[in-house]
Amino acid sequence: MSENNHAYTLSDGTSILDLPKVSLHDHLDGGLRPATIIELGSEIGLELPASDADALGAWFAEKSNSGSLVEYLKTFDLTTAVMQTSAGLERVAREFVQDLGADGVVYGEIRWAPEQHLGSGLSLDQTVEAVQSGIEQGIADVRAAGRPIRVGQLVTAMRHNDRGLEIAELAVRHRDNGVVGFDIAGPEAGFLPSKHRAAFDYLATEFFPATVHAGEADGLDSIRSALLDGRALRLGHGVRIAEDIVIERQDDENTYVTLGTLAQWVKDREIALETSPTSNLQTGAIAAWGDELIDHPFDLLYQLGFRVTVNTDNRLMSGTTLTRELSILADAFAYDRTDLEVFQLNAAASAFLPLEEREELADIISAGFEGS
Template identity: 55%
Template sequence: MTSQTYRPPTADQIRRAPKVLLHDHLDGGLRPGTIVELARETGYEGLPESEPDKLGLWFRESADSGSLERYLETFAHTCAVMQTRDALFRVAAECAEDLALDGVVYAEVRYAPEQHLEGGLSLEEVVEAVNEGFKEGERRARQAGRRIRVGALLTAMRHAARALEIAELANRYRDSGVVGFDIAGAEAGFPPTRHLDAFEFLKRENNHFTIHAGEAFGLPSIWQALQWCGADRLGHGVRIIDDIEVADDGSVTLGRLASYVRDKRIPLELCPSSNLQTGAAASIAEHPIGLLRKLHFRATVNTDNRLMSGTSMSREFELLTEAFGYTLDDMQWFSVNAMKSAFIPFDERLAMINDVIKPGYAELKSEWLFTQTATTSESLD
C-alpha cells in the first residue's frame, strides 16, 4: 500500500466527493429560514423561536436529549408548516439543492404522506407536490453545475393504521419518482409485524422497502424486520452490535443474527450523529460503524435528520474521519455500498458507480498524488 491509503481527506475533498444518501427525512432537513417564512405565510404560531439561527439551535438542542421519543417531538413544528402544495414543493426542491451542494449525487429521501393532510391535500396531491419539488431541485442543481438524482421513499407511521394504504400509494407512484416504502416512528411497543399486510402486498408487487429497526430497540426489532417482514434494508440497524462479541484479546464472535445480516449483505442505514442523540452510541469514536466497517458489513453512512442533528453528509464523514482515520478509499467504499443498496434498477446503479462515483474519487486521489509529488520536489530542492 502507498502512503496515499493512509492520508485523511481534507474538508474540501470530503465536500466534493460523490456521496450517496439512503436515509434522510424530508421533514427533518428543512432550512430554519424556510420554516420561519412558511410559518409566517401559513399563520402557524407555534414556533419556539422566530429567528432562523436561534430556531436552528433550538432544534439541535431539543434533539440532543438522548431519547428517541423526545427527538421525534421536534417534528411537530416542521410538519406544521408542510401542509400546502407550495410548501411541500419548496421544501423538496430545497432539499435536493442542499444535498447537491454537499456533493450528494444520489439520495433517497423519505417522508410520511399521512402527516401532510391537515391543509386539505389528498395523499396523491402530497406525493405529486414532493415529486415535482425534487425534480425542480435537480434542475436547479444542474443549472449550478452539479448533479443529483433524488428518489422518494413513502413512509407509514408505526403507531398508525395506514401502512397498507401508503404501501399501495408507493406502488402506484413507483415509476414516477417513488422508489420504495418505509415505516418509521417509535419502535418500542410498535413492532413492524403490526403492518404485515403492507409488506406482503409489496412483496407480491416485487417492490422495495426498508424498515426502521434496531435504532432505539434491540435485536428482536431487527429479527422481525428481516424474518417476518422481509425488509430489503435496515433503517439504522445499529443495534446489530448487540449480537457481536469482542473478547479482551480483540477476537470477534458474531451471533447467528449478525452473521445472517453480514452473510446476506443486508444494508445497514447507519446515521452516526443521530444515533448519538437517541442514545444508541455514546460518541462517534464508540459508534459501532467502526467495527462494522472492519467486519465488512454492508454499512452505509447517512444523515437521518439534517436539521435536528445539525449535520450533512460531509459533516458525517468529517466526524468519521476524525474518529477512525478514514480515507478517500473508505469514503468510496461506503458510497459504493450505498449505491449497490439503492432502490433503483441494477443497470442504473451500476452506471452511477462506474460513471460518477469511481471517477469522482479517482480524480480526488489524483489531485492528492499531484500535490504530494509537488511537495516532495520542493523538499528535494
C-alpha cells in the same frame, strides 16, 4: 447551518465536500431550512421558539440532543406544520434537493410520511405529487448549476398508526412517478414491523423494495421482525445489530468476535445498515456502548465486513450534512479516502435502483474519487 462544509478535509487535503456521495437515509421533514420554517410559519400563524434563522436552528439542535428518540421526534411537530399544502411540500422538497446537490450528493433517497401531511385537505396522492414536483424542480436547479444528481422518494408509513397497507398501495401506485421504495418510521419500541405484515406482504407481491427502521430505539427483535415480516433489503440505522456480536478478546492488533445467527445473516446477505452517526448519538441508539462518537459500533461493523453506509437522518435536527458526517467519522476512526469511497459504493450497491443504474452510479463514484 453555520458551519462551513469547505472546512472538512481528509489528512491528505482532500475536500470531502467535493467527493460524490450517496444519501439513503434522509427525512424530508428533518431537512428544512430554518429560514423556510420561519417564512412558511408566518403565513399560517405558527408560533415558533425563535424568529431568527440561526437561533431557530440552534433550538432544533438543542432539543434534539435529549438522548431519547421519543423526545427527538417531538421537534417534527414544527416542521410538519409548514408542510400541509402543495406549495409548502413543493418548496421544502425543492430546497431539500438543492441542499443535497450543494453537499455533493449525486444520488439521494428522500423518505417522508404522506399521512402526516393531510391537515389542509390534501389527498395522499396529492402530497406525493407535490413532493415529486418539488424534487424535479430541485434536480433541474442542481443540474443547471453544473452538478449531477438523481433523487427518489421513499414513501413511509408511521409504524404506530394503522395505515400501513394503504401507504404501501400509495407507494406502488407512484412507482412510475418517482417513488422507489417503502419504509416504516416513528416510535420503534412496542411497534414491531410485524404490525404491518399485510403491507409488507402486498409489497412482496408487487416486487417493491422496502427499508425498515430497526435497531435504533429497539434491539434484535425489531431487526428480526424487519427481516422476517418486512423482507427488509436495508435496515434504517440498524446499529443495534452489534448487540448480536460478542467480543471474545482483543490484543494490540486484532479484535476476536463471535457473531450470532442474526448478525451473521445481515452480514452474509449484505443487508445495508443505514447508519447516521450524529443522530445515533442524539437518540441514544448507541447508549449500550457509550455516548461519544468513538464508542459507536460503526467501525466494528465496518471492520467485520458489514455493508455500512453513512447518512444524515435529519440534517436540521442534527445540525449536519453528509460531508460533516463523513468528516467526523474520518476524524474518529482515522479513515482515509479509500474508506469513504467504500461507504459510498456500499450505498450505491444498496440503492433502490435497477442493477444497471446501480453500476452506473458506482462508476460515477469511483471516477469522482479518482479525480478529486
